[in-house]
Amino acid sequence: MEWNENTTTNDKGELTFLNFYETRKAEGEFNFSFTNVTFNGNAGMNKDSEVVTLIDGETETAVSFYCTPHPDGLNQDPAKTDGAKVSNALERTFRDETCNSWVDVYAKASVNGGKLSVTKNDYPASPTGWAWLFQVTA
Numbered sequence: 001m002e003w004n005e006n007t008t009t010n011d012k013g014e015l016t017f018l019n020f021y022e023t024r025k026a027e028g029e030f031n032f033s034f035t036n037v038t039f040n041g042n043a044g045m046n047k048d049s050e051v052v053t054l055i056d057g058e059t060e061t062a063v064s065f066y067c068t069p070h071p072d073g074l075n076q077d078p079a080k081t082d083g084a085k086v087s088n089a090l091e092r093t094f095r096d097e098t099c100n101s102w103v104d105v106y107a108k109a110s111v112n113g114g115k116l117s118v119t120k121n122d123y124p125a126s127p128t129g130w131a132w133l134f135q136v137t138a
Contacts, residue, residue: 015055015062020082020118024132030118032056032063037090037109039102044068052083052090052106054116063116085134086116093136114138 024030034054043051043066050067067083069076078084087102094108114136121133 015060018061018063020063020065024118028120031115032061033113033115035110035113037106039106050083052086054086082134085132086136089116089134089136090114093138109136112138 018032020030032054033056035057036055038053038055040051040053043049048068051064052067053062053064055062065081065083065086067078067081067087069078069081075081087105090109091102091105093114094105094112096108099105099108117133117135117137119133119135120130122129123131
């Protein structure tokens with residue numbers, strides 16, 4: 001499996017993609033307001049990766065999160081990827097009795113929009129004493 005580096009714009013030049021990791025490292029947190037959520041189950045050069053993308057249609061910016069672990073990464077558990085953490089945060093906010101699948105959750109998040117916040121949270125079980133907390137508000 002080959003992985004591409006993050007690009008700054010898509011093929012049509014319509015969206016500017018933000019680098020989640022660089023922003024989080026520089027600012028110590030990450031905040032992003034979105035108006036749309038997409039899921040691509042055929043992402044990457046080999047079309048074998050899953051990606052969740054949050055889009056802010058007002059500023060034409062976006063940020064993507066891989067749900068598929070990087071092949072060279074230390075953690076190979078798909079449940080612990082940043083894409084899984086974002087998806088779980090979306091689910092906590094948008095899943096209700098009308099949502100029967102992830103597609104429904106993403107659709108409801110797209111209709112309502114929201115804000116993703118990633119902040120440090122006290123977590124004594126971690127060797128560092130903290131962990132990143134992914135939260136979505138509608």
